[in-house]
Amino acid sequence: xxxxxxxxxxxxxxxxxxxxxxxxxxxxxxxxxxxxxxxxxxxxxxxxxxxxxxxxxxxxxxxxxxxxxxxxxxxxxxxxxxxxxxxxxxxxxxxxxxxxxxxxxxxxxxxxxxxxxxxxxxxxxxxxxxxxxxxxxxxxxxxxxxxxxxxxxxxxxxxxxxxxxxxxxxxxxxxxxxxxxxxxxxxxxxxxxxxxxxxxxxxxxxxxxxxxxxxxxxxxxxxxxxxxxxxxxxxxxxxxxxxxxxxxxxxxxxxxxxxxxxxxxxxxxxxxxxxxxxxxxxxxxxxxxxxxxxxxxxxxxxxxxxxxxxxxxxxxxxxxxxxxxxxxxxxxxxxxxxxxxxxxxxxxxxxxxxxxxxxxxxxxxxxxxxxxxxxx
Amino acid sequence: xxxxxxxxxxxxxxxxxxxxxxxxxxxxxxxxxxxxxxxxxxxxxxxxxxxxxxxxxxxxxxxxxxxxxxxxxxxxxxxxxxxxxxxxxxxxxxxxxxxxxxxxxxxxxxxxxxxxxxxxxxxxxxxxxxxxxxxxxxxxxxxxxxxxxxxxxxxxxxxxxxxxxxxxxxxxxxxxxxxxxxxxxxxxxxxxxxxxxxxxxxxxxxxxxxxxxxxxxxxxxxxxxxxxxxxxxxxxxxxxxxxxxxxxxxxxxxxxxxxxxxxxxxxxxxxxxxxxxxxxxxxxxxxxxxxxxxxxxxxxxxxxxxxxxxxxxxxxxxxxxxxxxxxxxxxxxxxxxxxxxxxxxxxxxxxxxxxxxxxxxxxxxxxxxxxxxxxxxxxxxxxxxxxxxxxxxxxxxxxxxxxxxxxxxxxxxxxxxxxxxxxxxxxxxxxxxxxxxxxxxxxxxxxxxxxxxxxxxxxxxxxxxxxxxxxxxxxxxxxxxxxxxxxxxxxxxxxxxxxxxxxxxxxxxxxxxxxxxxxxxxxxxxxxxxxxxxxxxxxxxxxxxxxxxxxxxxxxxxxxxxxxxxxxxxxxxxxxxxxxxxxxxxxxxxxxxxxxxxxxxxxxxxxxxxxxxx
Numbered sequence: 001x002x003x004x005x006x007x008x009x010x011x012x013x014x015x016x017x018x019x020x021x022x023x024x025x026x027x028x029x030x031x032x033x034x035x036x037x038x039x040x041x042x043x044x045x046x047x048x049x050x051x052x053x054x055x056x057x058x059x060x061x062x063x064x065x066x067x068x069x070x071x072x073x074x075x076x077x078x079x080x081x082x083x084x085x086x087x088x089x090x091x092x093x094x095x096x097x098x099x100x101x102x103x104x105x106x107x108x109x110x111x112x113x114x115x116x117x118x119x120x121x122x123x124x125x126x127x128x129x130x131x132x133x134x135x136x137x138x139x140x141x142x143x144x145x146x147x148x149x150x151x152x153x154x155x156x157x158x159x160x161x162x163x164x165x166x167x168x169x170x171x172x173x174x175x176x177x178x179x180x181x182x183x184x185x186x187x188x189x190x191x192x193x194x195x196x197x198x199x200x201x202x203x204x205x206x207x208x209x210x211x212x213x214x215x216x217x218x219x220x221x222x223x224x225x226x227x228x229x230x231x232x233x234x235x236x237x238x239x240x241x242x243x244x245x246x247x248x249x250x251x252x253x254x255x256x257x258x259x260x261x262x263x264x265x266x267x268x269x270x271x272x273x274x275x276x277x278x279x280x281x282x283x284x285x286x287x288x289x290x291x292x293x294x295x296x297x298x299x300x301x302x303x304x305x306x307x308x309x310x311x312x313x314x315x316x317x318x319x320x321x322x323x324x325x326x327x328x329x330x331x332x333x334x335x336x337x338x339x340x341x342x343x344x345x346x347x348x349x350x351x352x353x354x355x356x357x358x359x360x361x362x363x364x365x366x367x368x369x370x371x372x373x374x375x376x
Numbered sequence: 377x378x379x380x381x382x383x384x385x386x387x388x389x390x391x392x393x394x395x396x397x398x399x400x401x402x403x404x405x406x407x408x409x410x411x412x413x414x415x416x417x418x419x420x421x422x423x424x425x426x427x428x429x430x431x432x433x434x435x436x437x438x439x440x441x442x443x444x445x446x447x448x449x450x451x452x453x454x455x456x457x458x459x460x461x462x463x464x465x466x467x468x469x470x471x472x473x474x475x476x477x478x479x480x481x482x483x484x485x486x487x488x489x490x491x492x493x494x495x496x497x498x499x500x501x502x503x504x505x506x507x508x509x510x511x512x513x514x515x516x517x518x519x520x521x522x523x524x525x526x527x528x529x530x531x532x533x534x535x536x537x538x539x540x541x542x543x544x545x546x547x548x549x550x551x552x553x554x555x556x557x558x559x560x561x562x563x564x565x566x567x568x569x570x571x572x573x574x575x576x577x578x579x580x581x582x583x584x585x586x587x588x589x590x591x592x593x594x595x596x597x598x599x600x601x602x603x604x605x606x607x608x609x610x611x612x613x614x615x616x617x618x619x620x621x622x623x624x625x626x627x628x629x630x631x632x633x634x635x636x637x638x639x640x641x642x643x644x645x646x647x648x649x650x651x652x653x654x655x656x657x658x659x660x661x662x663x664x665x666x667x668x669x670x671x672x673x674x675x676x677x678x679x680x681x682x683x684x685x686x687x688x689x690x691x692x693x694x695x696x697x698x699x700x701x702x703x704x705x706x707x708x709x710x711x712x713x714x715x716x717x718x719x720x721x722x723x724x725x726x727x728x729x730x731x732x733x734x735x736x737x738x739x740x741x742x743x744x745x746x747x748x749x750x751x752x753x754x755x756x757x758x759x760x761x762x763x764x765x766x767x768x769x770x771x772x773x774x775x776x777x778x779x780x781x782x783x784x785x786x787x788x789x790x791x792x793x794x795x796x797x798x799x800x801x802x803x804x805x806x807x808x809x810x811x812x813x814x815x816x817x818x819x820x821x822x823x824x825x826x827x828x829x830x831x832x833x834x835x836x837x838x839x840x841x842x843x844x845x846x847x848x849x850x851x852x853x854x855x856x857x858x859x860x861x862x863x864x865x866x867x868x869x870x871x872x873x874x875x876x877x878x879x880x881x882x883x884x885x886x887x888x889x890x891x892x893x894x895x896x897x898x899x900x901x902x903x904x905x906x907x908x909x910x911x912x913x914x915x916x917x918x919x920x921x922x923x924x925x926x927x928x929x930x931x932x933x934x935x936x937x938x939x940x941x942x943x944x945x946x947x948x949x950x951x952x953x954x955x956x957x958x959x960x961x962x963x964x965x966x967x968x969x970x971x972x973x974x975x976x977x978x979x980x981x982x983x984x985x986x987x988x989x990x
Contacts, residue, residue, distance in 0.1 A: 185393060
């Protein structure tokens with residue numbers, strides 16, 4: 001791949017390169033993340049109505065998140081492997097804790113108040129679930145047997161259910177897909193995969209029965225947004241107007257009228273892509289998608305280069321989850337998926353998901369930079 | 377753990393993994409392509425349509441507040457209604473020079489400075505494109521003045537709306553309550569979507585406790601606006617608001633008026649309860665205040681005047697005022713004596729005008745210095761002999777007194793459908809230990825026996841206990857709202873689970889007979905109200921000490937300041953043989969129960985019974 005040679009170039013030359021290598025930082029990945037972060041500030045400045053206070057807050061959060069990334073990149077992946085069970089178990093215990101005594105925020109119980117700071121265990125489990133599944137499957141010969149698939153299924157199902165109960169549909173989808181991705185990379189048979197999908201589809205009516213009223217409304221709104229143009233459908237309609245009015249070239253930076261006039265709700269958080277699309281148009285959107293794809297390509301390359309089953313499965317799963325984030329968010333904003341609360345990774349305003357995301361990239365860097373035979 | 381390390385076929389594994397990575401990459405590309413296709417559809421194909429939607433048609437979503445439910449009394453008289461009103465509203469976003477505009481408006485419409493600062497406070501809580509009221513309740517002259525110059529004030533408009541009005545003003549202030557502007561604290565706990573467009577919320581009384589029923593559901597209208605944001609027309613996609621439900625109270629406004637007038641210049645409370653239903657017929661607390669002031673935004677000076685007044689008009693005496701029950705507690709204590717067989721109906725006691733505990737010198741005085749002579753329980757209730765009840769209380773002991781009285785609802789909230797009720801207190805050994813970390817003294821039992829000391833009750837509790845006694849121990853639950861009317865179908869409010877105090881009928885009959893003699897007997901303390909009526913009232917007077925008289929001092933009404941005079945109390949129910957209405961009257965600094973409180977009760981009872989079917 002093209003990126004490989006570029007990386008070697010960085011490795012051998014500059015002083016910065018040497019320092020970054022010491023820090024176990026993967027330079028192409030870091031470059032991609034920094035570009036996206038810079039984009040985040042640009043869009044956020046406009047979406048927030050030129051609010052510098054929000055930019056400062058986002059800057060602090062980003063600094064913390066990058067700190068986490070560097071920290072995790074430094075840790076040997078063997079350490080992750082060794083502590084997978086412990087971390088997963090801790091995550092599940094905290095999730096149960098949230099259900100029993102968590103704080104309410106926006107009508108859902110997601111936070112655990114530890115006195116000095118509030119903590120969202122569902123964020124942690126997004127990373128620890130694929131770690132656990134990867135550990136479990138790597139303990140056995142691959143591809144996994146029926147029994148292992150079944151146990152892995154249970155291990156995925158428990159945190160997914162606990163998060164869905166909070167209720168936080170978006171995060172539970174991410175956790176379930178991260179676990180399922182590990183199974184997929186481990187090589188479960190296509191026949192099994194299809195059967196499961198068919199079985200899941202036939203279970204939809206049962207799922208419907210367990211959904212909360214507002215979740216049902218969202219699904220119905222997705223199927224027919226015109227049914228509730230003032231309530232739940234309002235988001236989607238306003239978001240489509242914003243994107244569509246952007247055209248090919250966009251209205252230019254700070255030119256978004258939809259968010260400026262407060263037509264567009266949640267314009268700094270979940271619906272920030274609409275602001276981006278309005279201001280930078282189709283060309284900007286294609287550029288952003290390409291940037292995301294470059295990062296994903298680099299991550300998949302890291303997965304392929306990984307030297308043991310655990311690292312490989314984990315890297316693959318974390319990459320896929322990153323894509324699910326992007327797809328679910330943009331899909332929702334452009335109106336091809338129902339509204340679930342998933343932010344646009346690295347761009348939306350908000351701290352918790354950023355820390356988790358950059359932690360995943362930290363793990364990916366760790367996997368790549370701790371290989372035993374680094375190419376010279 | 378025995379790990380099943382069969383030899384891993386790492387080449388196969390690698391091959392599978394690589395193929396899976398490629399598959400995923402293709403999958404990702406496919407999904408990304410669908411996003412791209414969708415973006416092209418929106419931004420290229422639909423561009424023209426969407427940009428015209430964004431540019432020309434500035435469709436705004438405007439909340440349509442629901443009409444608040446009306447509150448009626450039992451006969452359908454309106455206690456709280458909505459009257460049309462004009463409000464001057466400003467949309468800050470559309471006003472080029474806000475301060476300048478405010479200044480012009482101020483001189484044009486003669487707006488006090490206070491309204492301006494109130495406007496600024498409210499403005500900060502809202503988004504810039506939302507209308508913020510500057511002047512509620514505009515006069516016709518103000519409306520006319522503004523209408524002429526309206527074109528030169530962009531972003532300022534007159535909004536026709538409804539304003540809450542309380543036609544009975546201070547008479548119902550403490551029971552119906554009032555609406556006020558939503559404050560920041562309330563804003564945090566309110567469902568935001570439901571209160572978009574609503575500026576007021578129930579602050580006290582029924583308006584507060586039935587807020588969610590009275591409020592209704594907010595509707596929405598899509599409004600097309602021009603470039604300046606002024607509404608051009610309302611579009612079809614409108615969700616109509618659902619008006620709040622109407623409430624019917626058990627309250628009888630005529631009786632309420634009578635009780636209010638009868639209290640005259642005194643401060644005090646009157647509660648009357650329909651014994652069969654528990655419906656609260658009268659809920660009076662004097663002095664009242666004009667609740668309409670709060671709806672249109674009370675000024676600081678007006679509020680300060682209410683707040684600082686010595687008569688404390690904002691204090692709900694009927695709900696939150698706690699008083700020593702004085703002798704009104706005696707019928708209940710007498711009943712306790714009979715039920716626990718501590719005393720018998722015929723057993724006599726000599727009253728020398730004071731009571732002494734065995735081996736102690738302290739004299740507990742009777743209100744009648746020369747004493748009542750030889751008294752039986754019945755005489756003790758009729759003449760309100762303190763010595764008899766000192767003795768009875770001593771024999772019963774504080775624990776039995778406590779346990780018996782609590783059954784009648786003392787020392788606990790009555791559960792009336794108003795918030796902020798106080799529970800009062802019937803002391804016990806356990807309570808004193810917890811509150812003061814002290815043990816109980818016999819002397820404290822004695823004064824509990826005449827309704828003094830630690831004992832504190834509310835007018836509501838007294839009326840409820842009286843109703844329960846009249847009801848032969850079947851517990852009465854006071855309620856204000858009897859029916860909720862939604863879309864022309866009305867539904868009674870849920871009634872509480874019936875509960876009975878086990879009492880011997882002959883004991884209750886005996887006590888009631890004594891209470892009839894309080895009003896109709898020759899030596900009764902309330903005999904002045906027993907004349908010239910063709911039905912029987914059972915009652916009991918009470919006088920609650922505001923301050924205590926020292927051992928050797930004489931009590932003289934003239935000598936002490938009005939504010940230190942005793943509170944006058946009276947409890948009653950009627951007709952005695954078929955009880956329908958129970959009443960409790962507390963007159964602050966009224967002096968004697970028989971002369972001041974009883975006539976108030978008599979007036980209410982007379983009016984109520986005159987309207988009942990014979």
